[in-house]
Amino acid sequence: MFNIIKARWFQGKVTSAYPAKDPVLSDRYRGLPVLDTSKCPPDCRICQNICPNQAISFLTHVPTATEPPSSALSKGKKKKKSKEKRAAEVHPKVEIPGVLKPHIDLGKCLFCNECQNACPCGCIHYTQNFRVAARKPQDLVVTDGTSFSLAESLEKGRKKLFHRSLKLRVVSAGDCNACNVEVNVLNTLFFDLPRFGIQIVASPRHADGVLITGPVSENMREALLKTYDAVPGPKVVIAVGSCAITGGPFRDHPEIHNGAMDMLPIDLYVPGCPPHPMSILDGMLRLLGRL
Amino acid sequence: MKPIPELKNAQAVDLEDIPVFNIEQFKQQILSHVQANCRVSVLFGIPGPNVRLYCILADDAQHLLLPFATDVGQEYPSLTPECPQVHLFEREIWEQCNVTPIGHPWLKPVRFPRKAGNTSKTKPMIGITNYFQVQGEEVHEVGVGPVHAGVIEPGHFRFQCHGENVYHLEISLGYQHRGIEKKLIGGPYPRTLLQMEAVAGDTSIGHGLAYCQILETLANLEVSARSHTIRAIALELERLANHTGDLGALAGDVAFLPTSAACGALRGDYLNISAVLCGSRLGRGLIKPGGVYFDLDAQRIQEMRKRLDKAFAGTKRTSEILFDAPSVLSRFENTGRLAASTAVEIGLVGSAARACGLKRDIRQDHPIGWFIGQNIPIALCESGDVLARARMRWLEIRNSVALIQTQLNQLPEGNITAPKITHLAGNKLVASLSEGWRGEICHVAITNSEGTFAHYKIVDPSFHNWFGLALALRGQAIFDFPLCNKSFNLSYCGFDL
Structure with missing residues (x-):
């Protein structure tokens, strides 16, 4: 007994001061990339060619969110569209005439640093900024000159409901356990998720929403949709990790669905491979209008 | 012949x-x-x-x-x-x-591979198979999963029970199947390394190493001693973080909250040492074919050493109270026991095998890189129960910290990069092993005459060990399943690929 008290005494308080104070992250941490395309030589495509996951494009590649399916499970009955056609609807490619500049789609970016290393002009720089969550997929595209728009809060009705209390059911749908463990650590003393009124619960019936990790493997599709349907509405959907947004490093594998984007109405996208727990926490707090 | x-x-x-x-x-x-x-x-x-x-x-x-x-x-x-x-x-x-x-006594699907958009009802449908059933009065079946109650990967478990006593547990996986191996044919591709780091995301270094060792052999690349040392540091850091997390999870399952709470935070401290090294808490983007992406300078070594000492002091304190508590020991002891002879028969690997007294460790048995010529202390336990597997975690934490201290002290001078790979040797077979924190990771590549992968095989330690969990649960009470499961802590995605 005495030793237990002693061990607790030595441990002291470890909870992060965030959001009052920003956490100190490793100087090698790769957060939100910043592009200075004014330095780009004409016709240079080095970053595009080196990116292992084709996250960089020189087209103005503006994804728009599709209308969410009315009931996720009724999807099977509808006329089946080809995977390519669905993808084209989610990411219509719009070419704007004039000089082409690089755009990084954080939904596809794996934050591997290859482009920053390869760029001869220092146009790309991964900053220490962990605030990378967005409400819409098009907000995930980092473009020249414009600043990254932080995730806004939910609309009035849901914000009122969930502002101070949100219960989430986590569904891992083909993820590699990296996003899973980074969500899990939010429950530890340092991040201490419950202090914000956000709780991870065991049953979808107790939940206000689902948090999805993984590219949605075909083998998990039905379980994911059933879990979503079991959550009473109104509900929120949070996609954590580039897999859940675009399929991540497994994009276009026949056994997966390239994320949950064309399956469920996603309210918050947290990119990263895996995202830093702070990115997930920051995104959630912004979604609830707490920041 | x-x-x-x-x-x-x-x-x-x-x-x-x-x-x-x-x-x-x-x-x-x-x-x-x-x-x-x-x-x-x-x-x-x-x-x-x-x-x-x-x-x-x-x-x-x-x-x-x-x-x-x-x-x-x-x-x-x-x-x-x-x-x-x-x-x-x-x-x-x-x-x-x-x-x-x-004549296979147990011929059932492993991963139920199925393409997205396949709406036909033909087999294999995930989770639908001919499950083993025990019949008899008051014998009942308990099905769990694929979606579990915690933040954990999906898998399906079927228990054949009599009251609370489990006669048999059948584990049916495949929910995380992403078709990794099939897509490697014709590779290596630019994103292959990133996929390897995500075979099992908690073992990025282990799988990344096994893959890079193959490329280095096929391309005849020399890896500097400095790179080898940095890789070994990262491998041990991965072990430290996961073992510490496991101790906390085990403590949580027997409601011993002081250790459960402390280990959650301590695991983060070890992950953050990896972040000091390479920016990623899970070691992403550190290893590359021929070397590593990030070097260590004196200041960074100092920082890592400082953090390591602090985290280890905390782990030591919290482990001591865990193994001192009678309430913990009474739950750990004799729970989920696996005999050494069974472990040999089913080919158990890693710390689960060492907990049964089998001295199996790739770092010693098939050393590569920094581990060649080193005398690696191998911790062993005999009893093969949850207590042994928990104690293994603590013993290996102690050993890994000592290893990292040595490695940080003796970091050889040298370059960390290697020339870019242009060509791989054709018509070869390479088998590459590394000792991940769960045990032996095996990658095998076969190249065709053009020097691309004709076949690629990945074996995560979980592939050997899941059956060990099923056997360990025989004759146990069903409420001890979470405890037994955590004591193995196997990978679902590493198995499903």
Whole structure:
């Protein structure tokens, strides 16, 4: 007994001061990339060619969110569209005439640093900024000159409901356990998720929403949709990790669905491979209008 | 008949030098070697009109890997009845190559591979198989999953119970299947390394290393001693973080909250040391073929050392109170016991095997990189129960911290980068092993004449060990399942690929 008290005494308080104070992250941490395309030589495509996951494009590649399916499970009955056609609807490619500049789609970016290393002009720089969550997929595209728009809060009705209390059911749908463990650590003393009124619960019936990790493997599709349907509405959907947004490093594998984007109405996208727990926490707090 | 080549870890062999036995000789080779204390590291088939099976045995005592092959038609006599450790490999061959091992007692799908958008009701449908059933008065079945109550990966478990007593547990996985191996054919591709780091995201370094060792052999790349040391540091950091997390999870399952709470935070401290090294808490983007992406300077070494000392002091305090508490010991002791003889039979690897008294560790048995010529302390326990597996975690934490301290002190000078790979040697087979925190990770690559992958096989330690969990639960109370499960803490995605 005495030793237990002693061990607790030595441990002291470890909870992060965030959001009052920003956490100190490793100087090698790769957060939100910043592009200075004014330095780009004409016709240079080095970053595009080196990116292992084709996250960089020189087209103005503006994804728009599709209308969410009315009931996720009724999807099977509808006329089946080809995977390519669905993808084209989610990411219509719009070419704007004039000089082409690089755009990084954080939904596809794996934050591997290859482009920053390869760029001869220092146009790309991964900053220490962990605030990378967005409400819409098009907000995930980092473009020249414009600043990254932080995730806004939910609309009035849901914000009122969930502002101070949100219960989430986590569904891992083909993820590699990296996003899973980074969500899990939010429950530890340092991040201490419950202090914000956000709780991870065991049953979808107790939940206000689902948090999805993984590219949605075909083998998990039905379980994911059933879990979503079991959550009473109104509900929120949070996609954590580039897999859940675009399929991540497994994009276009026949056994997966390239994320949950064309399956469920996603309210918050947290990119990263895996995202830093702070990115997930920051995104959630912004979604609830707490920041 | 050609002799069986004797290979070191990650040594290439010409495909034509691998003997192709007939099935009877093939079987005898496996059985006689297993009798002589070899293990089946991997047994796989290459799909096609004529299926060729490759087996790679690990001779731990001689530090050798022994590859040989056989050609089979539509069927062959199963090896499982005489050599249980290949049971899952044979099911995999049946699923992937459409070859039936006749006489396999347990022939069921492994991963239920299915393409997205396939709406047909034809098999395999995930989770639908012929489950083993115990019949009798008051015997009942409990089904759990795929979606579990915690933040954990999906898998389906079926318990055959009598009251609270479990007669048998059947584990059916495949929910995380992403089709990794199939997509590697024709590679390596630019994103292959990123996929390897995500085979099992908590073992990025282990799988990344196994893959890079293959490329380095095939491209004949020299890795500097400095890179080797940094890789070894990262490998041990991965072990530290996960073992600490496991101790916390085990404590949580027996409601011993002081350790459960402290280990959650301490695990983060170890992850953050990885972040100091490479920016990623899980070691993403550190390893590359030929070297590492990030170097260490004196200041960074100092920072890592400081953090390591602090985290270890905390881990030591919190482990001591865990193993001192009678309430914990009474739950850990004799729970989920696995006999050493069973562990040998089913080919258990990693710290779960060492908890049964089997001295199996790739760092010592098949050393590569920094581990060559080092005397690695291997912790062992005898009892094979949850207590042994928990204690293994603590003993290995202690050893890993000492290893990292040595490595940080003796970081050799040198370059950390290597020239870019332009060409891989053709018509070769390479088997590469690394000791991840769960145990032996085995990658095998076969190249075609153009020097691209004709076949790539990944074996996560979980592939060997899931059956160990099923056996450990026999005769246990069903409420001890979470405890037994955490004591193994196996990977679902590493198994499902």
